[in-house]
Amino acid sequence: MPRIMALSLLCVALATPAMAEIYRWTDANGAIHFSDTPPKQQRHASVTVQPPVIVPMSENIRQADKVHRSRAEVNRLLEPGSRDRYARARETEKLARQCEKYRKQLGRIQGQLRAGYGNDRGNRLRQKRRQVSQLYSRECMLN
Template sequence: MPRKLALGLLLVTAAAPATAEIYRWTDANGSIYFSDTPPRQVRHSSVSVKPPVTVPMGENIRQADRVRQSRAEVERLLAPGSKDRYAQAREAKKQAQQCEKYRKQLDRIQGQLRAGYSNDRGNGLRQKRRKLSQLYSRECMLDQN
C-alpha cells in the first residue's frame, strides 16, 4: 500500500507543473521574465499556453515506414545500372546521338573517297570506313532488336 501511495503522489507531483499558470512581467530595464510563480510587488500578467498537439504513436510509425519506403524507391531509381524509365530514355537518347555521330562520320569518309585520293590515302579511308561500319552495325543495328 505505501508503494501505491508513493507512486500516486509522484504522478500528481509530476503532473502539477504541466497545469500550473505561467506569469510574465517586465523589469525596469525592459527585460522580460517568465515564471510559474507570480512575482511580488511587480505588475504581471498571466500567459495562456496552448496544450501540446499529440499524434498517436501508431501514426508516427506508419509515417516513418512510408518515408523509409519512399527513400528506398528513390535510391533504387538513382542507383547506377537501374533500369527505370528515365534512365532508359536517357540511354536511348545517348545511343541515338552516338549512332547519328557514326552516320555523319561514315558520310564524311564516303565523300572523301568519292573526291579521289591516292591509293595509300584511299586505303586508310576505307579501313576507317570498315571500322566505323562495324561499330555502327554492332551498336546501332543489332542492339535495336
C-alpha cells in the first residue's frame, strides 16, 4: 500500500505544470536578460507569461474542403463535353454587362456630385453611390 501511495503522489507531482517565475533585468551595458533565477546584485522585475492561444483547426479544414469542392466543380464545368460550360459562359457575359452598367451608373452619380448640389440632393446622391458601389463590389469584385 505505501508503494501505491508513493507512486500516486509522484504521478500527481509530475502532472502539475511547471510554473517557474521568469525574471528580467538590464545589465550595466544595457543588455536585457531573462532567467528563471533572480540575479543577486541587480534590480529585476518579474515577467508574466500569457498562456498560448489555441486556434481550432476545424474551421480551416472546413474551408479547405469547400475550396476543394469548388475547384472540382469548376474543373467539371470546364470539361470539353460539359453542357454547363456554355451556360456558364452566358452567365459570365450577363455578369459582365451588369458590371459595366454599375460602372456607368457610378460614373454618372460621381459626375452629378462634382457638378454641384444642394444638401438634400447631395445626401441622396451619396447614398445611391454607396448602394451601387456595394452592389458592384458584391457582384463584380468578389465573384
